[in-house]
Amino acid sequence: MSERVIPLVDQRHTGFRTPAAALSTDQLIQPNGLLTDTLGRPLSDLRISVTDRCNFRCSYCMPKEIFDKDYAYLPQSALLSFEEITRVAKVFVAHGVKKLRLTGGEPLLRKNLEVLIGQLSALRTVDGQPLDITLTTNGSLLARKAHALKAAGLKRVTVSLDGLDDEVFRRMNDVDFPVRDVLEGIAAAREAGLGPIKVNMVVKRGTNEHEILPMARHFRGTGTVLRFIEYMDVGATNGWRMDEVMPSAEVVQHIQSELPLVQLEPSAPGETAERWGYADANGHHDPALGEIGVISSVTQAFCRDCNRARLSTEGKLFLCLFAENGYDLRSLIRQPPEGQDGDALLASAIGHIWQGRGDRYSELRATLSPDTGTGGRRVEMSYIGG
Numbered sequence: 437m438s439e440r441v442i443p444l445v446d447q448r449h450t451g452f453r454t455p456a457a458a459l460s461t462d463q464l465i466q467p468n469g470l471l472t473d474t475l476g477r478p479l480s481d482l483r484i485s486v487t488d489r490c491n492f493r494c495s496y497c498m499p500k501e502i503f504d505k506d507y508a509y510l511p512q513s514a515l516l517s518f519e520e521i522t523r524v525a526k527v528f529v530a531h532g533v534k535k536l537r538l539t540g541g542e543p544l545l546r547k548n549l550e551v552l553i554g555q556l557s558a559l560r561t562v563d564g565q566p567l568d569i570t571l572t573t574n575g576s577l578l579a580r581k582a583h584a585l586k587a588a589g590l591k592r593v594t595v596s597l598d599g600l601d602d603e604v605f606r607r608m609n610d611v612d613f614p615v616r617d618v619l620e621g622i623a624a625a626r627e628a629g630l631g632p633i634k635v636n637m638v639v640k641r642g643t644n645e646h647e648i649l650p651m652a653r654h655f656r657g658t659g660t661v662l663r664f665i666e667y668m669d670v671g672a673t674n675g676w677r678m679d680e681v682m683p684s685a686e687v688v689q690h691i692q693s694e695l696p697l698v699q700l701e702p703s704a705p706g707e708t709a710e711r712w713g714y715a716d717a718n719g720h721h722d723p724a725l726g727e728i729g730v731i732s733s734v735t736q737a738f739c740r741d742c743n744r745a746r747l748s749t750e751g752k753l754f755l756c757l758f759a760e761n762g763y764d765l766r767s768l769i770r771q772p773p774e775g776q777d778g779d780a781l782l783a784s785a786i787g788h789i790w791q792g793r794g795d796r797y798s799e800l801r802a803t804l805s806p807d808t809g810t811g812g813r814r815v816e817m818s819y820i821g822g
């Protein structure tokens with residue numbers, strides 16, 4: 437029987453083919469939970485974007501002038517259904533994934549998300565453990581949904597909040613949404629037991645760096661872990677400039693000017709945040725005061741431990757937040773070759789794709805000149821999730 441090879445291309449961006457081996461029935465890769473890429477990095481974390489829509493227009497992610505009322509969002513039929521997401525997640529889990537993060541756009545805009553969480557919660561890791569199912573949200577709908585998400589099996593939430601000053605926050609999200617409602621969402625999530633809650637603040641120099649200390653004072657001693665994210669050149673629409681980046685080292689120094697900190701060990705391999713604990717009078721970490729994190733993709737790249745894959749809303753696999761191209765898995769999910777085991781081919785394709793992965797954009801950023809490196813169109817963060 438002649439072998440049928442299906443080309444995998446990214447429909448939005450032309451000129452990217454997956455090696456035929458990825459779908460060759462003679463070179464099937466069967467999952468064994470031990471998949472690694474060309475840098476020896478395991479595949480243990482899958483970020484699943486469930487919508488490309490959002491009710492905020494954060495300037496560093498979804499600038500209003502681009503994502504306006506005429507922007508061509510994906511039609512419902514293009515989105516993976518909950519059953520399809522669960523099917524592909526099951527294959528990733530068989531390859532070793534232990535953590536699923538639901539993202540967007542704003543994931544809580546996807547109707548009945550609890551149903552998907554319920555389906556994903558039934559999956560087990562290769563060693564029979566429940567998955568760590570988390571969600572990243574802007575918090576705008578969290579107060580209403582926290583309890584239902586928890587009941588469906590969600591473990592934790594990460595909430596994006598770029599300041600406490602209402603005027604600054606409204607300027608950052610560009611839709612006039614009040615801080616108060618996000619804080620109510622965080623309180624509801626805490627009450628529902630979706631902790632430890634993480635709060636992510638993107639620091640953009642010249643816009644919200646004066647909010648760093650007010651945010652630290654607010655969350656210190658509450659059990660919520662505040663993380664400061666360096667402003668990144670994600671996508672191709674946020675007009676990123678290096679002089680608007682406040683390096684994490686400077687953020688830590690700024691906080692230490694008032695609140696003593698002590699560096700902590702990473703809590704898990706592949707963790708993106710560098711941990712700093714609030715210190716007591718003797719300079720020791722006081723767990724009751726809690727900790728902060730800094731995520732330094734620009735000044736301290738962490739690609740060597742990057743174990744994250746990203747699945748877009750319409751079923752494209754991206755190997756890096758700064759990738760230009762993705763691999764279309766949806767056609768394999770919806771129209772597997774006749775007479776073939778679609779899931780076995782899907783597993784093999786993911787296996788070949790990850791094995792061939794060498795992405796390390798943040799490490800290379802400084803060496804890439806705008807017109808050579810990935811000066812092309814990096815995928816938008818709102819499309820594959822942060």
Ligand code: SF4
Nearest residue numbers: 739742756757796798
């Ligand atoms: S730049 Fe890409 S490879 Fe590096 S840590 Fe980020 S997502 Fe991973």
